[in-house]
Amino acid sequence: MAGSDTLTALDCHDIRFPTSDRLDGSDAMNPDPDYSAAYVVLRTTGGPQGHGLCFTIGRGNEVMAAAIRSLAPHLTGRPAPATAADLAALHHDLTHDSQLRWLGPEKGVMQMAAGAVVNAAWDLAARRAGLPVWQFLATLTPEELVSLVDFRYLSDALTPGEALALLRAAEPGRAERTARLKAEGYPAYTTSPGWLGYDDRTLVRLAREAVAAGFGQIKLKVGANLDDDRRRLRLARDAVGPGVRIAVDANQRWDVAESVRWMTALAPYAPYWIEEPTSPDDVLGHAAVRSGQPVKVATGEHIANRVVFKQLLQAGAVDFVQIDAARVAGVNENLAILLLAAKYGVPVCPHAGGVGLCELVQHLAMFDYVAVSGTREDRVIEYVDHLHDHFSDPVVIERGRYRAPAAPGFSARMKPASLTAYRFPDGPVWRARRTQPDRPDAQEVTA
């Protein structure tokens, strides 16, 4: 009875991991994150469910959950086959609800909520098609792909006709690139050595391990103290040798002049890019940073929507576009961003890490290779090696590359046991922590 399959409910779970215990994920702006997910399940009467998530770093995950639940009236009662067949309609309904739009528009909590739900619907649609999302996308015609994009506010930079031409130009090589991707995977880089809370010994050990594991690029967090950054960069360079790229990431710590000064000082250590030097809203600021010092500029994980990415490209403000699977309004908006980047010839190097972000974003980078940009040149997907064990179809990294997912869907389904154990505030992990007040962060995380 697939024809009568209907979306009956949108469930949202507040899932948090106590990662601040070990300073995993620590950087200049985020000293003690508890990696979390507002986790969405689109329940159906018959066919596959859709799962998605939005990543947060702890407090406020309940706000994301409220935002996701506010979208439920757009989902419940919707026929699953028609929803899967017209994901542009769902994306439009979620991002253009005239009352909810006031809370953005198209940014922050509501945009991330729309993204989690849109991605859950893509998971559902890909499972109905029996394909992983990257491959499901790559089966769509250029016309179908263009119809998925909301071109509102983009036409001064990219028209539907230009997008169609880009996609058609990439069409002939799809089959060959799909085969290469399955055989070779997609290049990754790793941030695991570089968290700001790690001591020098840990940094050096993890940097060596990264090279031994086959990574051609690592990333260090910077921005708290210039002398520390110099020392850590030197240690990392000594550990990895001259042939491995070392990117650095300031997590929005600086103003424009400070970015220029700091990166001029770090330039002798040959950092590959400086990521998030300043506010993600500051298009003109990024342009000034890019022209003011010699290191390439990357940003994107906190860029709110396609309109800001458009301007970063128009202004020549970035050397790398770092899409995030769960920050903008899902696959549809990321498709717009991939097309914008292709139009401007800027490589896309996705942000990942967190909870489930590697699992999700690998699909977008692989689709980009097969059907949009047509190349992996100068492109790498971020990789961080924690929390993958909570997913039933986790990413697989081999010799510094992501293996192309083969299972149907979006790879971001959490194991039922993890959903139970880490439920906040009443799952067993959090209940146990409240009874151990001597743990250093027990007060913090239960506040």
Add this chain to the structure above:
Amino acid sequence: MAGSDTLTALDCHDIRFPTSDRLDGSDAMNPDPDYSAAYVVLRTTGGPQGHGLCFTIGRGNEVMAAAIRSLAPHLTGRPAPATAADLAALHHDLTHDSQLRWLGPEKGVMQMAAGAVVNAAWDLAARRAGLPVWQFLATLTPEELVSLVDFRYLSDALTPGEALALLRAAEPGRAERTARLKAEGYPAYTTSPGWLGYDDRTLVRLAREAVAAGFGQIKLKVGANLDDDRRRLRLARDAVGPGVRIAVDANQRWDVAESVRWMTALAPYAPYWIEEPTSPDDVLGHAAVRSGQPVKVATGEHIANRVVFKQLLQAGAVDFVQIDAARVAGVNENLAILLLAAKYGVPVCPHAGGVGLCELVQHLAMFDYVAVSGTREDRVIEYVDHLHDHFSDPVVIERGRYRAPAAPGFSARMKPASLTAYRFPDGPVWRARRTQPDRPDAQEVTA
């Protein structure tokens, strides 16, 4: 025992008015708003409470309430006198919570939530001082005012030293301008005639009434249909005569090229400004619209933070800066924006209307006149004439001007009876509507 006065709780009320019944507030992007407020009360053990609010247009008001409640741990237990004496510290704690910041950063739901709480704290502080907020601000020294501003990401456009110089230059005239403000009020314009859902007869009648009431400027909503816009502009011009300014407002309806085309077509009717021609995130787009057609450009009610305002000014993208009291992170962030506008010599014409926005923003414009820009030239505060009766100290408009508030606080305290009656979803007004399913919007508003 004022010395022991402590903040004991942050209450948040979900208040909604069924304004969609009459198409009050209707425009090209918001066809049927139900004007709403996530209303904050900072409760104390002894001294005055602090009240604040965030305006929404209906659905999603519960998400705002969740966001406001997520800030409660920063408030409860805080000494009221110390909080009132260091509002920069509170503003910083709310906008730089390292985990909550991920949900923005500094934009959308979380930024509006911070704004509601910050403004409630300003209400509390001004009441402790026995002054209306505008006058309380105008008693602060230039050094104290500069210390209230978060200059992060601003230094390429405005340094603390430049801000101090601006404020010192305006200091000598404060007493004289305060006296003039009390005697003369502050110029207003009215949007009441121009909602898109009103028929021509209503438009003409209300336009004539506005002129008769002393307004020197009105505003019409545009952007749904060019022929309609032409006809409505002509009717309005005939009704008000050549000496009254008619601004138009597209509420983000257009892309860049469409903005230019549409406003070129409307230019013969001499609109005073075009407001929100396109996405509020599109700095470069606004610059292109401003240079591409002859009508002056205004925006701001949906600008997420000081960083985007900074760029609009750096890029020469706007002729008028339209601050909103409840969109950014409260008085502190609006103080940054007023200083930026003063530095660039761009007039501030605040957005208002909604629920309580007139009550709040009048204080900021009046403070700007007394202590920042020092002028009312080319400046007007928006005025819309509904929902004021729910406030205990509502705005007073006389001969097209806002009268300077005299009562202590921020003027945005709702009457207890209104808080009870319009509570969503369980207040008597909403309960009654659910039992009258033949009302056209009953389904909609209870969805």
